[in-house]
Amino acid sequence: MPVPAEYVRSLHAYELRILLALERLMRRYQWVPLEVLRPATGFSESELSYRLGRLMAMDMVRYEKVPYEGYALVFNGYDTLALHTLTRRGTIQALGTLIGVGKESEVCEAMGLGPVALKFHRVGQRSFQSARLKRGYMPEATHCPWIFASSISAKMEYDALKTLHPAVSVPLPIDLNRHVLVMSFIPGVDLVRATLEEPEAALDDILKNIREAYRLGIVHGDLSEFNVMVDEGQCWLIDWPQWVETSHPNAGDLLARDIENILQYFKRKYGIEYAFDEALARVVE
Template sequence: MPLSADDIRTLHKYDVAVLLSIEKQMKRYNWVPEENIRKSTKFSQSELEFRLGRVMAKDMVKSSTLPYDGYQLTFKGYDALAVSALVKRGTISALGTLIGVGKESTVYEALGMGTVVLKVHRIGQRSFQSARLSRDYMPEWKHFPWIFASTESAKREFEALKVLQKGGVSVPVPLTINRNVIAMTYIPGVNLNQSVFESPEDAEVVLDEILDNMKKAYDLGYIHNDLSEYNVMVSEKNVWVIDWPQWVEPVHPNAEDILRRDLGNITGYFKKKYRIDMSVEEALSKVVG
């Protein structure tokens, strides 16, 4: 469910206190006992019931009666805490429209010092187990709620973007992070799959720029690991590579296979749409050297 600016704006400080209490205790409990929330917030029973009713009506918290009365944050509740923190920090002043939905994230426009983008990481319950097995950045906690996996994913992408941007790779500039939400600069372009070039020569220039960015990233120690026409953005003058949470190092045991798959996705796209016949081997030589 998309974030609602009205739902976030109308949160009372006592509502936030309930959300924070549940968040903190979810590191210990699958379902946080109601009694623990009452003790943590120091609310009366009637006040707590009222506040729980409000945040549940906003779909920010869900409940269970078995084996006891307990509560969990939903993604909407976790997202609300992150966005509220960014507002309090002064990073953004208003939440805008939903502009993109991916497999494990949603993207919103927001107003800060100009237009900024909020990328909300959402590794859901379905993908969490596979993510935990395939991504070595997941902590080895005995109890690791799925919403916190999204924060680990966001942290990983944020740190990568800082290094890549500083190293000259054309990526969105990361501004700040809170929980599972990254604030970054707005990119005035469209996804590669939505763009149309006037000639194969123009398309070949874009392909070369993508490979040049991949070489810079490789030299910095990063392989994208999810590269496709959906994770590249273009404008009349620029090319950006986006979505970096799944990156791997060149020393990863499967690095060559991963890089070949990335390059195969991109060269295959340009071959199919623009008849640019570049082999994966040729692309690999441009990236690895």
């Protein structure tokens, strides 16, 4: 779960100041030593220790003795900073329920000007290494921890949505802060959980959207029945952080895999035969 909303609401200004100081200092330290944190916040020893105690109880900050004594922000703390900023900007007013949990994200409903979806990117410690190798966009800074990698992932997705909307049927990107992307809420279900009345039309719609994205220079790179949503016959392509430019050396392979995944799914579930070559030609024509 993202950080509980009541924690964010009850946060004291001093606690916010500590979270911000940790975020800044974690560019230089994996674990921020107390003797570095204290001057950065300007608090007395007792104030700082009381506030750190509260932050640790809310699992926003962790303490480690090895390799040396220090404090680090963890996802609850990073979520809090992002939610605080998004609330201050007026982008969101209230946090709703969790609607999706994936390998590298959690998606929540929230209330902004209307219903919105918040996607908390979580490029975990385990996947961080491989993400850096596979995606090639991770900064090389030695102290760049996974929380920063997650904000890069959110930025990647935001950039894709900005380029694609509205030519491609994707959620409208509304705002971005740190690792949290705010987008329009799609009142539909994942394709994998839908039973379509007109599957041919849906397949057609998906291929048309893949083509539009391609024309705008973007290949999804992780498309499947799990990353398409349907809402009364309309299809939406979601989950874009791993997109590549059509000029990327792997773009051709990724595009072929995206199309193959979709065709396979419609064949398996609805018995629709659609030749791969024909589908590919439609997309890149």
